[in-house]
Amino acid sequence: MSTFAPAPGAAPVARQVLTQASMEARLMLRNGEQLLLAVVVPVMVLIGGVRGAERVNLSYGVDTFAPGVLALAVMSTSFTALAISTGFERRYGVIKRLGTSPLSRTGLLCGKVLALLAVEALQVVVIGAVALALGWEPSVDAVGALLTLVLGTSAFASLGLFVAGALRAEATLAAANLVYLLLMAGGAVVLPATAYGSFGDVVTWLPSGALGEAVRAALGAASVPWHDLLVLAGWTAVGAALTARTFTWE
Template identity: 80%
Template sequence: MSTFAPAPGAAPFLRQVTTQASMEARLMLRNGEQLLLAVVIPVIVLIGGVRGADRVNLSYGVDTFTPGVLALAIMSTSFTSLAIATGFERRYGVIKRLGTSPLSRTGLLCGKVLALLAVEVLQVAVISGVGFALGWDPDANVLALLLAVVLGTAAFAGLGLLVAGSLRAEATLAAANLIYLLLLAGGAVVLPVSAYGSFGDVVAFLPSGALGEAMRAALSESTVAVRDLVVLAVWAVVGAVATARTFTWE
């Protein structure tokens, strides 16, 4: 007769991360407000930019706007939506309960990044479809595109969790939206850094400018924007390290 021998212990780190990512992705796709920020607003910006560029004397067309709006969608999801959702999860004790599990801060960050990448597949499909309908003809480098999406998501996710883990929920809501609007207007996301004159030399080193330039290089020029990818990698490391050290569960 065999004797039952329990073997308590945490699941492997990879299984923890994938389970967390699956749950996060399902929650994001069920949230109407998150989908509005992730899909609807970028689509409006794309259509408005392409249709209204001539009226405000902008010489940019759909081939410039579509990669920029894809970068905006990544920023919307991996920074603004993530920061706000995580801020209120901390407020209502969801994150506190995760803190009692074997899931570490690093595991939480990795799980959220994987969930964001899954949602971004939907974003890319929808926005690209709208771009094609408007006459977009990309000259894509798939490797450069994947690197830009992954590094951009990691950079903004780390920064989003840094904000959410440091401020109260209401302050996170205000800060995330304010930063989003500032980067949308002056962060070289939708428009290239060349549109900002001498200020472009500064915004090129922001995660927004680096992501926008990397996406435009990948989809309009079929090249790998090495400098911009390095900038994103640096922001990703800084955000991840700062989040791992400062994030509080409640």
């Protein structure tokens, strides 16, 4: 007869990351403030923008607002919500305790990004359904849309983690919301860069402008927005480098 011999050890890295991602996604969807940023605010902007444009006879309609609001949803989830939640996790010692587990810092960050992608898939379904009900007729390039989602998420997530790692929780809350409002109003997310006149050439180099233009190209012109994707890749590299240098467990 064989005797029972426990074999303690860490789970495979992939399982650790998937478990962390699953937990992160559930926490985000249970949090009322984050759910507001993820779904309610973008849907309100979409309906308000379309109906308001009709009343004042603007040239922008649902075909302009729908891609822009989808870009806004990605930004709100991968930057604002992530920065705030991570900032308070650091303050209350949640991330410090995760640091004592076999989950590495890279695994933690990968889990957070996967959770963001899962939540953003839900956002696309909800916002897309509302936009279709308003008369949106998208022309989609699947490759461009997928690359835009991944690179847009990675760019804003890396910047969000940098803010959360560099500032105290209360300062992160204020800074993340302030940046979100500024980029929503003047970052060429909801409206195209052409709406900003000569300043439009500048905002396309911001992560918000690159994301907005990329979504409009992938879902409106059915093309792969290589220039905007390269800009997002550059911001991803910058954000990742800053996060790697400043992010700590507590």
